[in-house]
Amino acid sequence: MRNKLSTSNARQLALKILLKIDRKNSYTDVALNRALNQSNLSSSDRSLCTELVYGIIRHQRTLDSLIDQLGKKKAQQQPPNLRRILHIGLYQLRYLDHIPPSAAVNTSVDLAKDNKLQRLSGVVNGILRQYIRSIQGNHDPLILPNDTLKKLAIQYSFPDWIIETWLQKWGEETTEKMCHWFNQSPNIDIRVNPLKTNLETLQTQLTSAGVNVTPLGRFPCALRLKGKIGTIPTLPGFSQGHWTVQDTSAQLVSYFLDPQPGETIIDACAAPGGKTTHIAELMGDQGTIFACDRTPSRLKKVQENAQRLELNCIETVVGDSRYLQQFINKGDRVLVDVPCSGLGTLHRHPDIRWRQTPENIRELTSLQLEILNQAAQWVKPQGTLVYSTCTLNPPENQEIIQTFLSTHSHWKIEPPNPHWAFSPFVTSSQWIQMLPHKQDSDGFFMVKLKKG
Numbered sequence: 001m002r003n004k005l006s007t008s009n010a011r012q013l014a015l016k017i018l019l020k021i022d023r024k025n026s027y028t029d030v031a032l033n034r035a036l037n038q039s040n041l042s043s044s045d046r047s048l049c050t051e052l053v054y055g056i057i058r059h060q061r062t063l064d065s066l067i068d069q070l071g072k073k074k075a076q077q078q079p080p081n082l083r084r085i086l087h088i089g090l091y092q093l094r095y096l097d098h099i100p101p102s103a104a105v106n107t108s109v110d111l112a113k114d115n116k117l118q119r120l121s122g123v124v125n126g127i128l129r130q131y132i133r134s135i136q137g138n139h140d141p142l143i144l145p146n147d148t149l150k151k152l153a154i155q156y157s158f159p160d161w162i163i164e165t166w167l168q169k170w171g172e173e174t175t176e177k178m179c180h181w182f183n184q185s186p187n188i189d190i191r192v193n194p195l196k197t198n199l200e201t202l203q204t205q206l207t208s209a210g211v212n213v214t215p216l217g218r219f220p221c222a223l224r225l226k227g228k229i230g231t232i233p234t235l236p237g238f239s240q241g242h243w244t245v246q247d248t249s250a251q252l253v254s255y256f257l258d259p260q261p262g263e264t265i266i267d268a269c270a271a272p273g274g275k276t277t278h279i280a281e282l283m284g285d286q287g288t289i290f291a292c293d294r295t296p297s298r299l300k301k302v303q304e305n306a307q308r309l310e311l312n313c314i315e316t317v318v319g320d321s322r323y324l325q326q327f328i329n330k331g332d333r334v335l336v337d338v339p340c341s342g343l344g345t346l347h348r349h350p351d352i353r354w355r356q357t358p359e360n361i362r363e364l365t366s367l368q369l370e371i372l373n374q375a376a377q378w379v380k381p382q383g384t385l386v387y388s389t390c391t392l393n394p395p396e397n398q399e400i401i402q403t404f405l406s407t408h409s410h411w412k413i414e415p416p417n418p419h420w421a422f423s424p425f426v427t428s429s430q431w432i433q434m435l436p437h438k439q440d441s442d443g444f445f446m447v448k449l450k451k452g
């Protein structure tokens with residue numbers, strides 16, 4: 001009978017998804033979407049299940065520390081399903097305002113009983129009630145170490161190496177602000193297709209459909225969607241190609257490239273085509289964009305997006321950009337939006353922080369440099385290249401550029417025009433580092449290079 005209660009089902013499904021992620025190392029979004037598609041949960045239960053899964057993956061180091069401190073056994077020594085049930089209870093108590101503490105405890109005890117942990121349901125009850133007693137006594141049971149690195153890592157639930165990288169580059173205050181920002185739910189920004197509609201018309205249509213929409217100042221074609229949105233493809237204008245979902249930091253990359261109608265542009269890492277299609281819109285669909293990517297299934301998305309937006313100047317090319325020879329000296333402008341560790345998008349992809357490792361990143365940086373070295377040869381003399389990443393990790397950003405420039409004496413950084421609308425984002429080194437807590441958008445790095 002218990003399982004029939006709708007909120008119980010949301011929690012039961014969240015437990016099932018979390019255990020699948022643990023067992024199979026599945027991507028959080030993939031496991032969640034697959035399970036939700038197969039379920040018949042109501043829309044409010046879907047929201048609760050989504051909140052629990054994303055929130056628990058995001059905060060799991062903090063939640064484990066709480067278990068370590070409140071339980072007799074450390075989190076890692078608990079049976080895996082008990083650990084996740086405790087996460088579900090503690091997450092509701094610590095991070096969700098709309099669930100009464102008694103409901104959080106009772107449903108977690110029920111989860112234990114319904115999942116063959118009858119014997120351990122008392123442990124769940126005990127740990128959760130102890131947490132509530134501490135909070136009621138104005139005492140946070142999460143005891144943090146004095147060491148800054150460990151303190152931030154446990155408080156905000158990050159691996160040590162990310163905190164260490166950020167502390168070294170940005171210091172404690174900025175690191176803490178970034179950690180806080182990345183633990184919030186992501187914004188959804190969209191880019192209006194000016195070849196089909198305009199900002200005001202789309203804003204009116206979306207508002208009439210009940211979506212809370214705000215323009216984003218400096219960005220001429222951007223709107224931010226807030227609150228409950230529903231399913232993206234069903235919103236006004238989407239299937240007619242009037243807009244695309246794209247964060248404003250990502251939008252900035254194509255403005256920075258500054259493509260002109262009639263030019264030849266080569267996009268070395270194009271899929272799924274967010275920037276390629278933006279470039280085509282900025283060129284008024286006049287000219288040629290070669291959209292290269294080594295993964296055919298992802299490149300298909302570029303074609304689908306171009307079709308929906310009715311853009312005709314994009315030609316897709318399947319291949320490894322480290323070895324493509326056909327573009328030597330062909331590009332007026334080249335975009336190198338490399339595969340990266342994605343640390344600027346941790347709010348959208350809560351599992352990236354646990355998936356990436358310093359070893360992965362060493363492999364990525366060699367790949368990034370190899371792609372850049374090859375794509376640089378595609379640029380015509382006096383042409384330009386924009387290198388960009390969605391990460392906040394100097395070895396993939398500044399250090400790649402320094403290495404490239406030290407081995408390519410005829411290349412230099414091209415400073416943006418000081419009157420450019422986005423000049424305030426440009427650093428004294430003439431590259432752009434979008435810091436999420438400052439710009440309220442994804443963390444990005446971009447630099448423009450000119451061939452002599």
Ligand SMILES: C[S@@+](CC[C@H](N)C(=O)[O-])C[C@H]1O[C@@H](n2cnc3c(N)ncnc32)[C@H](O)[C@@H]1O
Pocket residue numbers: 268269270271272273274275276292293294295298319320321322337338339340371
């Ligand atoms: C950051 S994503 C690109 C995002 C894209 N520019 C956009 O705005 O939608 C990086 C892409 O690089 C592709 N990739 C990785 N290694 C590559 C290589 N050696 N040659 C070409 N593409 C590669 C991946 O398949 C992935 O689609």
